[in-house]
Amino acid sequence: MTTVDKPSMGFGRMHRKEDARFIRGRGTYVDDVRLPGMLHGAVLRSPFAHARIVSIDTRAAEAHPKVKAVITGKTLEGLKLAWMPTLSYDTQAVLATDKVRFQGQEVAFVVAEDKYSARDALELIDVEYEPLPAVVDARRALDPDAPVIRDDKENQNGNHIFDWTAGDKAATDAAFARAEVVVKQDVLYPRVHPAPLETCGALADFDKVTGKLTMWCNTQAPHAHRTVYALVAGLPEHKIRVISPDIGGGFGNKVPIYPGYVCAIVGSIVTGKPVKWMEDRSENLMSTGFARDYHMSGEVAATRDGKITAVRVKVIADHGAFNGTAQPTKYPAGFFHVFTGSYDLEAAHCEVTGVYTNKAPGGVAYACSFRITEAAYLIERLVDVLAFDLGMDPAQLRMKNLLRAEQFPYSSPTGWEYDSGDYPRALQLALDMVGYDEIRREQAAVRERWAAGDRSGTLPGVGISFFTEAVGAGPRKHMDILGLGMADGAELRVHPTGKAVLRISVQSQGQGHETTYAQIVAHELGIPPDDIEVVHGDTDQTPFGLGTYGSRSTPVSGAATAVVARKVRERARLVASAMLEVSADDLEWDGAGRWVVRGSTEQGRTIQEIALAAHSSLELPDGVEGHLDATTVYNPPNLTFPFGAYVCVVDVDPGTGQVKVRRFVAVDDCGVRINPTIVEGQVHGGLADGIGMALMQLIAFDEDGNCLGASFMDYLLPTSVECPSWELGETVTPSPHHPIGAKGVGESATVGSPAAVVNAVVDALKPYGVRHADMPLTPAQVWRVIQGSPLRTDLAIT
Amino acid sequence: MTTRITVTVNGEEHTAEVEPRTLLVHFLRDQLGLTGTHWGCDTSNCGVCTVTLDGTPVKSCTVLAVMAHNHSVGTVEGLERDGKLDPVQQGFVECHGLQCGFCTPGMMLTARWLLDNNPDPSETEIREAISGQSCRCTGYENIVRSVQWAARQEVTR
Ligand code: FES
Numbered sequence A: 001m002t003t004v005d006k007p008s009m010g011f012g013r014m015h016r017k018e019d020a021r022f023i024r025g026r027g028t029y030v031d032d033v034r035l036p037g038m039l040h041g042a043v044l045r046s047p048f049a050h051a052r053i054v055s056i057d058t059r060a061a062e063a064h065p066k067v068k069a070v071i072t073g074k075t076l077e078g079l080k081l082a083w084m085p086t087l088s089y090d091t092q093a094v095l096a097t098d099k100v101r102f103q104g105q106e107v108a109f110v111v112a113e114d115k116y117s118a119r120d121a122l123e124l125i126d127v128e129y130e131p132l133p134a135v136v137d138a139r140r141a142l143d144p145d146a147p148v149i150r151d152d153k154e155n156q157n158g159n160h161i162f163d164w165t166a167g168d169k170a171a172t173d174a175a176f177a178r179a180e181v182v183v184k185q186d187v188l189y190p191r192v193h194p195a196p197l198e199t200c201g202a203l204a205d206f207d208k209v210t211g212k213l214t215m216w217c218n219t220q221a222p223h224a225h226r227t228v229y230a231l232v233a234g235l236p237e238h239k240i241r242v243i244s245p246d247i248g249g250g251f252g253n254k255v256p257i258y259p260g261y262v263c264a265i266v267g268s269i270v271t272g273k274p275v276k277w278m279e280d281r282s283e284n285l286m287s288t289g290f291a292r293d294y295h296m297s298g299e300v301a302a303t304r305d306g307k308i309t310a311v312r313v314k315v316i317a318d319h320g321a322f323n324g325t326a327q328p329t330k331y332p333a334g335f336f337h338v339f340t341g342s343y344d345l346e347a348a349h350c351e352v353t354g355v356y357t358n359k360a361p362g363g364v365a366y367a368c369s370f371r372i373t374e375a376a377y378l379i380e381r382l383v384d385v386l387a388f389d390l391g392m393d394p395a396q397l398r399m400k401n402l403l404r405a406e407q408f409p410y411s412s413p414t415g416w417e418y419d420s421g422d423y424p425r426a427l428q429l430a431l432d433m434v435g436y437d438e439i440r441r442e443q444a445a446v447r448e449r450w451a452a453g454d455r456s457g458t459l460p461g462v463g464i465s466f467f468t469e470a471v472g473a474g475p476r477k478h479m480d481i482l483g484l485g486m487a488d489g490a491e492l493r494v495h496p497t498g499k500a501v502l503r504i505s506v507q508s509q510g511q512g513h514e515t516t517y518a519q520i521v522a523h524e525l526g527i528p529p530d531d532i533e534v535v536h537g538d539t540d541q542t543p544f545g546l547g548t549y550g551s552r553s554t555p556v557s558g559a560a561t562a563v564v565a566r567k568v569r570e571r572a573r574l575v576a577s578a579m580l581e582v583s584a585d586d587l588e589w590d591g592a593g594r595w596v597v598r599g600s601t602e603q604g605r606t607i608q609e610i611a612l613a614a615h616s617s618l619e620l621p622d623g624v625e626g627h628l629d630a631t632t633v634y635n636p637p638n639l640t641f642p643f644g645a646y647v648c649v650v651d652v653d654p655g656t657g658q659v660k661v662r663r664f665v666a667v668d669d670c671g672v673r674i675n676p677t678i679v680e681g682q683v684h685g686g687l688a689d690g691i692g693m694a695l696m697q698l699i700a701f702d703e704d705g706n707c708l709g710a711s712f713m714d715y716l717l718p719t720s721v722e723c724p725s726w727e728l729g730e731t732v733t734p735s736p737h738h739p740i741g742a743k744g745v746g747e748s749a750t751v752g753s754p755a756a757v758v759n760a761v762v763d764a765l766k767p768y769g770v771r772h773a774d775m776p777l778t779p780a781q782v783w784r785v786i787q788g789s790p791l792r793t794d795l796a797i798t
Numbered sequence B: 001m002t003t004r005i006t007v008t009v010n011g012e013e014h015t016a017e018v019e020p021r022t023l024l025v026h027f028l029r030d031q032l033g034l035t036g037t038h039w040g041c042d043t044s045n046c047g048v049c050t051v052t053l054d055g056t057p058v059k060s061c062t063v064l065a066v067m068a069h070n071h072s073v074g075t076v077e078g079l080e081r082d083g084k085l086d087p088v089q090q091g092f093v094e095c096h097g098l099q100c101g102f103c104t105p106g107m108m109l110t111a112r113w114l115l116d117n118n119p120d121p122s123e124t125e126i127r128e129a130i131s132g133q134s135c136r137c138t139g140y141e142n143i144v145r146s147v148q149w150a151a152r153q154e155v156t157r
């Protein structure tokens, strides 16, 4: 049961401050913002995956009485805006000029008086296309006869984007050569989409007189967007204000800059009126940041008794038509090289090749922590395959190989330094919670009956997943996006009456920052959370920072908040020393909001008294400027490494292929928990994601590149009836380098859960000799797997 | 071409000119400014647009505004009465039944309808009731608990 204690002075369960507006329907999402004279935009999209544009005739649309402007790639070419940079130093067409390169690509933009008219006018635009063969199968993208998708780029002769490696190849190959056992498995993590319930959208308002652009946009990274707009549109950065209001879920989908945003800006400049653009659901699923699409080939080297020695991986990464992934520049495959997971290995090596295909651009989105989802899924699948081949229990095999507590800080073979952990403790807790031995006994009984010929009923399966996350990008020396270092600012101001305003660079999409960040300040300063206003999501009002994704808010911005509060506390100490007429060295913080004289704690001043004095005529020591505020920029020394042990129990009906998730136990260790209720809520959401990806969510394509997951009729989200009642456990291993020991948790469950579900289903199908099956494990796929002819799920072909 | 309709929304009568094709969700949001009702898909799947029509939950993206003529619509803005939150609203706060808040209005309206018709629902009945509505944040767990909290509140009142 969730229990909510009284609001505490710091960490602990407390009600969320933001709920007051949401439960009354008083949130302000971008589509709720209305400006006088506002016009509406709509995007015309390509019906083809790959085609040459022969002509675009917009005359009939322009003649529509309610249409104010029609913008095409030609219009944008004149403004040098037809192409824009992506977050991976590639280019992306804002509106297509030469070719369309994926189904749903932006071709024209209509601005009209109302949204229905804008849509009507799209029908009046006549585009003549000359269809071209499409590259749909990523594994064929590099074939010599594959059509070249990016012929707009100089020196781009094929569909190759990058090759990237990590780890020590020679050492890994040597370990494999020595290995007693080698197992190999191709593993597909198919394309999925984060599908937040609020689609992407923006409202651009360009004021010709002041030259100021105000951009309401549901972006997870308002400051980064402002800088990119300045670079793309040539607008001076101080004349751009990005306001990211309440966001209806993001999950990574709302990090990139989409062509529709740029079109809305151009529309506003052209018409002199505010222009709103909201995509519909099909547009969201077909054209915005997808996730995964990793075709992985993994190998594990081990001893006969199950000690894993090395892992070797080759990946084909499908990045779609434009390389638009959002990840730190140095890491084109994100943090995939954390694929050694939670195990103590001698060596590891991976090779990742990125390719263009005629599909929507993207690649890093959907709570993946920069590809750790793919990495965690791969290693956890491989460990189960090894257990299968060795005839070992997967829980025992993991226990045997998990890093031990005394090995931390641990340097991984691919270059990470894991900060802290106690893995066996977390796995043991999860096994105890689920009653592992008891379930195995039940399963053995069913299998016995099954073997004896009674094949009625369902088959139970148990799946385990142990994951290590790497979040909080990042040390700015190593991590930047488009040259912007991944450090975040914070600014704290305590008013004369002791109430405070905290300004942060990150942006909540439901994480409850207004509550948890107030709790951090409360914890550090003893000001009640209700007396602290948290300002975020407005570039004119908040310090610079890279935003919320990759579970980086708590590790980076949460740390910035703690640091800035400590700076204020030190300033308060000097003021208190003047108030009490004692040396600052003689004061100590009582941990509850007061500076007190060492040894005589009744002599002291509360932070509120100090705030008033700091603004008063009190004479302050030399060098103390007065007032009570501070700013900081937090540059994390390392990532933080949350981890967890998940166990899923399923019942599979071999007759129908239906999978029912019976139970799901999740033990998470995300370090210190600021607000456990919020942490648990985030875990719940991620677990539902895991069930979705493992069992139903899929963006597949047919051979012509038609997107087969373009609506919620085809892209299936888990509902309340597919989800079990989640059973959560926790261990707490603080991060040694984070100011409050927190690690971040937003994506842990999304990273960890798919493998648990898939492992459970594969385990259930053991009587059929099933060793592996690719997601999503829809009834059709499970049934086909049982028949021995699994589907190639990404292509929806057999 | 427009049509004049009269719709009672949260007990208040509104008369307006609408295009016949106007969806109820757009009428509520754009013409009446009741933006608590959201929109999230093109196919009647997500349920963030859920309102009540003569007391029964409907997806307002799948109802034309003209179909609501002379009918009564309930939205999230009408849940709080005379400054007093509905127990369902309180339940969502107590049990952390919302994160981004986008699905929340629709979820609460369905929960209100459920408790009006079944004051002591089982967990399964709650899950069934909200199964036509998606939530991407909560994994449904705390939504279920929120409704249970409200049910307990009302039973003991
Ligand atoms: S908007 Fe999705 S069901 Fe109505």
Ligand code: FES
Pocket: A197, A248, A249, A510, B097, B098, B099, B100, B101, B102, B103, B104, B134, B135, B136, B137, B138
């Ligand atoms: S709270 Fe975000 S979709 Fe339900």
